Amino acid sequence: MTDIIKPAFISTASLSEATRSSLARLQGRLAVASQELSSGRHADIGEALGLRTGETVSLRQEHAGLTAIIDANGLVAARLDATQDSLEGIVDLAQRFLGSLIGAQGAEPAPRALVAEARTGLAALGDMLNASLDGQYLFAGLNADTKPLADYFASPPSANRAAIATAFTSAFSITQTDPAVATIDAAAMQSFLDTGFAAEFADPAWSANWSAAAAKNIQSRISRSERIETSTNVNEAPFRQLASALTMVADLGLADLNEGAAKALVATAVRQVGDAIGGLAGLQAALGVSQERVARANTRMSIQIDVMTTVITGLEAVDPAEAATRVSTLTQQIETAYALTGRLHRLSLLDFL
Amino acid sequence: MTLAIGLDVARSGLAVTSDQIATVSRNVARAGEADATRKIVQVVTGPGNGVRTAGWVRSADAALLDKVLAAASATGAQEEIARALGELSSATIGDPELERSPAALIARLEGALHQYATAPQDVARARLAVAAASDLAQRLNDATRAVTAIRERADEAMAASVATLNDLLGKFEVLNREVVGGTRRGADVTDALDARDGLLKQIAAEIGIRTVARADGDLAIYTDSGVTLFETRPRPVTFAPAPNLMPGASGAAVYVDGVPVVGTPVAMPAATGRLPGLAAVRDEITVTYQAQLDEIARGLIESFAEHEQSATPTLPPVTGLFTYPGAPALPPTGTLSAGLAGTIAVHPNVDPARGGDANRLRDGGISGNAAYVYNTTGAAGFAERLQGVIAELAAVRAFDPAAQAEPAASLARFASSSVSWLEGVRRTSSAEVEYQRTVRDRATEALSRDTGVNIDEEMARMLSLERAYQASSRLITVIDDMLGALLAAAA
Numbered sequence: 123m124t125d126i127i128k129p130a131f132i133s134t135a136s137l138s139e140a141t142r143s144s145l146a147r148l149q150g151r152l153a154v155a156s157q158e159l160s161s162g163r164h165a166d167i168g169e170a171l172g173l174r175t176g177e178t179v180s181l182r183q184e185h186a187g188l189t190a191i192i193d194a195n196g197l198v199a200a201r202l203d204a205t206q207d208s209l210e211g212i213v214d215l216a217q218r219f220l221g222s223l224i225g226a227q228g229a230e231p232a233p234r235a236l237v238a239e240a241r242t243g244l245a246a247l248g249d250m251l252n253a254s255l256d257g258q259y260l261f262a263g264l265n266a267d268t269k270p271l272a273d274y275f276a277s278p279p280s281a282n283r284a285a286i287a288t289a290f291t292s293a294f295s296i297t298q299t300d301p302a303v304a305t306i307d308a309a310a311m312q313s314f315l316d317t318g319f320a321a322e323f324a325d326p327a328w329s330a331n332w333s334a335a336a337a338k339n340i341q342s343r344i345s346r347s348e349r350i351e352t353s354t355n356v357n358e359a360p361f362r363q364l365a366s367a368l369t370m371v372a373d374l375g376l377a378d379l380n381e382g383a384a385k386a387l388v389a390t391a392v393r394q395v396g397d398a399i400g401g402l403a404g405l406q407a408a409l410g411v412s413q414e415r416v417a418r419a420n421t422r423m424s425i426q427i428d429v430m431t432t433v434i435t436g437l438e439a440v441d442p443a444e445a446a447t448r449v450s451t452l453t454q455q456i457e458t459a460y461a462l463t464g465r466l467h468r469l470s471l472l473d474f475l
Numbered sequence: 476m477t478l479a480i481g482l483d484v485a486r487s488g489l490a491v492t493s494d495q496i497a498t499v500s501r502n503v504a505r506a507g508e509a510d511a512t513r514k515i516v517q518v519v520t521g522p523g524n525g526v527r528t529a530g531w532v533r534s535a536d537a538a539l540l541d542k543v544l545a546a547a548s549a550t551g552a553q554e555e556i557a558r559a560l561g562e563l564s565s566a567t568i569g570d571p572e573l574e575r576s577p578a579a580l581i582a583r584l585e586g587a588l589h590q591y592a593t594a595p596q597d598v599a600r601a602r603l604a605v606a607a608a609s610d611l612a613q614r615l616n617d618a619t620r621a622v623t624a625i626r627e628r629a630d631e632a633m634a635a636s637v638a639t640l641n642d643l644l645g646k647f648e649v650l651n652r653e654v655v656g657g658t659r660r661g662a663d664v665t666d667a668l669d670a671r672d673g674l675l676k677q678i679a680a681e682i683g684i685r686t687v688a689r690a691d692g693d694l695a696i697y698t699d700s701g702v703t704l705f706e707t708r709p710r711p712v713t714f715a716p717a718p719n720l721m722p723g724a725s726g727a728a729v730y731v732d733g734v735p736v737v738g739t740p741v742a743m744p745a746a747t748g749r750l751p752g753l754a755a756v757r758d759e760i761t762v763t764y765q766a767q768l769d770e771i772a773r774g775l776i777e778s779f780a781e782h783e784q785s786a787t788p789t790l791p792p793v794t795g796l797f798t799y800p801g802a803p804a805l806p807p808t809g810t811l812s813a814g815l816a817g818t819i820a821v822h823p824n825v826d827p828a829r830g831g832d833a834n835r836l837r838d839g840g841i842s843g844n845a846a847y848v849y850n851t852t853g854a855a856g857f858a859e860r861l862q863g864v865i866a867e868l869a870a871v872r873a874f875d876p877a878a879q880a881e882p883a884a885s886l887a888r889f890a891s892s893s894v895s896w897l898e899g900v901r902r903t904s905s906a907e908v909e910y911q912r913t914v915r916d917r918a919t920e921a922l923s924r925d926t927g928v929n930i931d932e933e934m935a936r937m938l939s940l941e942r943a944y945q946a947s948s949r950l951i952t953v954i955d956d957m958l959g960a961l962l963a964a965a966a
Binding site for chain 1: 568596597924925935
């Protein structure tokens with residue numbers, strides 16, 4: 123294999139191979155460039171970003187996570203709004219009832235009208251505390267799937283009504299409907315209200331007869347780091363006080379009581395409703411804080427999402443102007459290559475011999 | 476007798492010119508072939524008896540050929556690696572926008588858990604969360620299966636490559652014998668040399684080689700690590716393909732002449748060529764990536780593990796939402812459990828599609844053991860367990876460093892670092908392929924440019940040969956005329 127002396131030389135095969143392979147490469151690049159021009163993103167994100175692909179995947183994870191939280195916060199906010207609405211209604215009810223009680227305390231007692239109002243009030247309280255949203259009882263705490271407050275006027279008589287009746291009978295040896303209630307004096311009535319009757323609205327009787335709610339409230343995670351209470355439940359003191367005041371007016375035979383006992387009863391009811399109104403304001407304020415925190419968390423996360431979208435776009439997008447320039451340059455190059463190939467093939471010594 | 480000598484010389488000129496014209500036409504006929512070299516007739520002038528054809532040489536360039544061989548080997552290895560990485564990426568990650576990667580599905584599961592935790596009494600949300608978990612388990616199963624398929628394809632390709640190599644070495648032996656014999660006889664061996672160089676290029680694409688030229692045109696081939704592939708006779712290349720490759724297990728090695736050259740672990744590993752490339756795919760890249768998938772599966776099983784709920788727990792933690800054949804015990808923490816990604820599944824007790832109760836995700840006790848129930852009161856709004864799981868998913872845990880991704884990170888972070896690892900390697904390898912191809916193309920072009928046939932040049936030479944032939948013929952005519960004149964004068 124002796125090497126021979128070579129003049130400046132190019133073989134026919136390498137001449138045509140050169141144009142062929144450069145054409146193939148150019149066409150491949152044109153395909154990529156035109157795809158990028160139409161989609162606005164890198165044709166192959168993984169290859170374009172390499173190690174940084176994990177970054178866009180992480181950002182997308184975070185994006186999906188925050189979107190899910192904001193989505194879920196929609197439900198939290200709706201639940202809080204509905205709870206606030208109900209609380210508003212209950213405050214309204216309490217204030218109207220307080221007005222009537224104070225009216226009754228004044229000159230001319232109208233016990234029958236008051237009893238009737240207390241009865242509808244008790245039923246309305248039950249309705250409002252048993253409000254539900256999307257299958258979830260708002261005032262049930264963790265026991266979100268059970269009706270929190272027992273219906274006082276259910277038939278057959280519910281456990282809470284029966285318990286009140288038993289307490290009354292054991293204190294005075296007569297039923298509430300017995301005309302002999304008129305003989306109960308103020309001191310006896312007051313002592314019953316403070317002990318036997320009050321016990322019905324304290325645990326364990328309350329949770330046995332009245333409430334099916336859990337003492338623990340629902341906690342929701344409203345952002346990556348914040349967990350807040352987003353519900354309240356019927357075991358809270360204001361609800362017990364209101365239920366107690368309504369029940370004593372509605373179902374302790376107020377219409378037939380003597381004046382002293384009636385006065386003692388109404389005075390106790392006024393005190394309890396007053397306390398309840400104060401307590402309800404506290405509950406409303408606490409939930410209001412939660413509402414505000416949800417709103418603020420949403421705003422914050424929306425801003426984060428916007429930033430992430432920008433960063434993801436920054437990573438994955440191609441400059442459309444650059445892509446367009448690339449397409450036109452490549453097109454030009456390919457056309458030139460075609461023309462050159464044609465010329466080269468026409469260029470043959472044979473044509474001149 | 477000088478006229479007779481002149482006639483002889485002219486006749487020898489005709490003979491040589493015919494040889495040269497024949498060579499030109501051979502050159503032109505093979506002008507389009509990649510391996511063809513230009514053949515040139517060696518002419519010697521004998522004192523007093525004209526010219527004769529001494530032999531044929533070709534325009535070979537050993538240095539350029541070596542470059543082409545090295546470039547072919549390097550490209551062969553990188554192309555296999557880049558192709559496998561591309562397949563891995565498209566089978567398990569795809570476009571991040573499509574959110575098909577395990578990393579994206581983990582985020583989706585977290586989102587579903589979050590939705591569920593906001594309304595734990597909602598069975599529809601429970602089912603959605605379990606469905607997201609099933610999707611994720613299925614995706615991991617599919618991904619690891621795709622990786623195994625790529626491994627097995629690499630193993631099959633190695634078997635095919637070994638068969639090709641043996642076949643090429645067999646053909647090489649025939650041609651080499653022809654070259655050696657022809658050289659000794661003084662015959663024209665240039666075509667055999669061309670064909671032998673062509674075979675070398677094909678062999679180099681399969682495995683990196685070095686060649687050593689010996690007497691009489693004989694050539695010996697060694698792998699780039701120094702193991703004899705061919706010396707007078709081809710050495711057997713052997714390989715036992717594995718019918719199925721378990722995750723984490725290496726495949727068999729390739730032996731040349733009884734010495735392992737490709738596969739792990741090997742004393743004299745061949746560095747370049749398709750075979751080492753395929754072995755890197757089979758025993759390194761896919762094994763690492765599969766380990767990452769296994770670690771993601773282990774992280775999931777751990778994140779959802781349930782703990783005994785009594786005041787003084789004595790029982791070990793057990794698998795929860797995600798289970799595997801070793802359940803209820805948890806896989807050892809912090810170390811790789813090979814094959815986990817292929818067997819991870821959602822526990823049937825929690826999967827409504829298989830008669831389970833999706834609410835167990837909220838309440839705990841998925842394995843069926845009451846000691847692990849978190850929601851002891853059965854409250855429908857109980858979200859503690861779900862919040863706990865969400866926190867576990869976000870917690871930093873240790874991953875086996877052998878997986879080569881983030882060793883201490885949250886599960887989601889680990890999964891995205893696995894994406895980074897794969898795409899990072901892929902990007903490097905694509906760039907390397909691009910570079911190696913360019914080197915190969917340039918080397919091939921340089922070789923072809925220097926040693927190939929240019930038709931124009933051959934035609935020009937044809938013209939001059941034609942003239943030489945005409946001149947020689949003319950000489951014969953003239954001498955004939957002179958001899959005729961001489962004879963006429965003598966008569």
